[in-house]
Amino acid sequence: MKLDASLPLEYSTEENSNRILGFWIFLGAEIALFSTLFTVYFVLVNRYASGPSSKELFALAPVLTETFVLLTSSFTIGLAINAMRHNFKKPAMVFMAITLVLGLVFLSVEINEFVTYVHDGATLSTSAFLSSLFVLLGTHGAHVTFGFLWGSMILIQVAREGFTPATANKSFIFSLYWHFLDVVWIFIFSFVYLKGMM
């Protein structure tokens, strides 16, 4: 395994560089995936049958909380990778842990949001609008959940091995995933929640 010391550790071997390219391509596929979910949402958004419409359902406070938490977590994972590049293992791990905790906070606010909706009689089965809302938000939430588990695994590996080409590569790829989820959320925030409250 040939190491190119002029590159950051996560790019430094041919295999590492290939894995990063492969993951970017996977993110392209994920763009297509979320576009399909948005398509379904936009077509079904006004088909709320006897259930609540988006204007009746959405509340600004939890949405702003979720947005702020996710944006901050994107900031902290960026700081983690930055620390990693300067070989500061402890700060990198701390920032990564904060990112994961913020992810959990996001999930708990979102789960609470879902529970509230269901409690008010707005369930997955109530209308096409609600089905598409729950599946769009739920798919994003499931991605965040998977990210939490994946990030935890990586954090354990960094704790055990430090920043090797392998763990640096995994951490960087994880950060790409996390930033991507924030991008998706920005579009959800704008075109699901804000547009739905217009």
Place this chain on the structure above:
Amino acid sequence: MKWDEFFVTGEPMIYAAMVAIALTSIGIVAGLTYFKKWGYLWREWLTTVDHKRIGVMYIISALLMLFRGGVDALMMRAQTAAPDMKFLDAQHYNEVFTTHGLIMILFMAMPFIFGLMNVVVPLQIGARDVAFPRLNAISFWMFFFGAMLLNLSFVIGGSPDAGWSAYFPLASKEFSPSVGNNYYAIALQISGIGTLMTGINFLVTILRMRAPGLELMRMPMFTWSTLITSVIITFAFPVLTIALLLMTFDRLFDSQFFTMANGGMDMLWANLFWIWGHPEVYIVILPAFGIYSDIISTFSKKNLYGYKSMVVSMLAISLLSFVVWAHHFYTMGQGVMVNGFFSIATMAIAVPTGVKIFNWLFTLRKGRISFTTPMLYAMAFIPIFTIGGLTGVMLAMASADYHYHNTMFLVAHFHYVLIPGAVFAVIAGFHYWFPKVFGFRLNEKLGKLAFWLIVVCFNITFFPLFLLGLKGMTRRMYTYSAETGFGPLNFVSFLGALGLAAGFVVLVYNIYWSIRYSPRETTGDPWDARTLEWATHSPIPPYNFAEIPNVKTRDAFWFSKIDKNLPIFSGKLEPIHLPSNTGKPFVLGLAFFFLGFFLVFSLWTPAIIAGLAVLAIMAAMSFDRDHGIIIPVEEIRATEKKLRGESI
């Protein structure tokens, strides 16, 4: 759930299938135990990450599925051979045509193509394996277990029966309450994940792992077609993933996506399915075009005519393939502007395809043609596929399509593009690359006999269907009365189908005969071919090339044979790094199989446990730190000597 909802009961054919499955399984287990081959199977095949072995497994699976899909086809043709036949009732006919479509497209054509890609592409670019060998193995096992899940439906729970396109509301829980269409949604989802992984893998492989000097515009056409197909896969399959997810939610969790009440929109399913479905048919045909380009060039002993326009036309097809999908449902109710737009886009996509046909013809012109079996298939493809393509342009016109839509005319059209296009290509590719993998050629006489049976009988089977469609016979019709006048042409079609079956029997017999009697090759280049895969031995050593070739032109291997000043090997050897085998991809696939099975039957607790198993295996893979093996130079030298037939 009652036992007779779980096991399919009351059907003699299905009981026979259950017995056959049980006996075959027992036979396989007994055979492996008696010959003490369990270890061999695990070490050499189930845990392999070698692209050549994975490719062989894909192709074996595809051949087995070809058999099942073919039997489905024979049953359909038998049932419709005469008016009012009682061979299959309506429900069974529905299950048969659904299974036929699913198996032939998703579990025969796709794996056959992926198998050839796996074996050939790393060799054509002078690489030692794909970019992500372990991911490659995962892709195969996801496909395999998805296919197994679908095949299981026949005997456990019941096959899907709403067509391979599973339109709502028919495919909804309300109108298809049995688990058949749960199998559809979940088995395709599992296989689809494998396919997406393959697309990404081959994209990175071709972009990053080419031999020195092998610029993009020097690659063989099969590799180019694989690159572009991988792009289409990457962006089309996620749409299917969501469509199947929504279908699963509607059927299992009472969501309202495709329902007819509470705001649901059943036609949205058709829309999403075809946004994926149209790029899908290009995923199937572009690699076929690549195979034909390589074969026609090799057996005309000429450079491929119009290389650049071949590349540009495939790029154009890849983009256009995403903007034509509504031609699959012109009659669904959208307005004239929509139909007009999609008609024009669909007709436009015929142009780059036409460019390719002319390039193949110009390659043939003034070439020194060898009429080998692969070349025969390629030459038969050109005129017959053109018929399919021209009828496609007829169908592209929305107003005319109101007459042709969902008649046998459509069925004839897509078989006239799929079979000469994809099926002949994989058979040709199979004949062409078989000696590369196994070290001996398939018998030419048997190959040619199978060719003539298949090509002639294909036309006898499918040409009448054009006429039947124009006469008014709709598709997916399990029977018809004598007064319709559909009898005679259907009977002719049935005779053709019997001939097609005979052709495939000869093909399979050829494999058996050749294993026993074909003379073994020694050169690794039996066809005097042009591209890099022929520059190494047959069978292929695990590291592919002892030395990575260095190229300066297209068809570098050919020019190294005819021009001493363009060698591709310098003689310098270095130690070779290869990845280790791993059993985790197989186990992951198995976990997905169980997850899928439990979801099909709505067994939530077992499903959750299987889901946790999936996550646990993925976590274990994350902790893997196996750096593979290094083959030292002395061992490479010894292997090379042995493969050249020299004594050590």
Place this chain on the structure above:
Amino acid sequence: MLKQLFPTRHVVGFLSSLVLTAAALSVVAFDLSFTAQMAILLVTALLQASLQLFLFMHIGENKSKTTLYVNIGYALFVGLVTIFGTLFIFVWGWY
């Protein structure tokens, strides 16, 4: 040395994304025309997405950045065709 170590890009990016989020809120805070609202949402979302891509995900520093741009471009092409093609078929182009 502290100046070199200070993560300027990230802080600037983070603060900008907060500002852009606040700007997007104007569509519910004020009474604007539909076109203006959609324009604001689109511009703020695209700007935030670009921030993520360029400042945080280091897309420009990859040796295969052309491939990555083409990848994102193709993905957006497919995504936009899916969204707008479907809306064309079922909403704007329906009888």
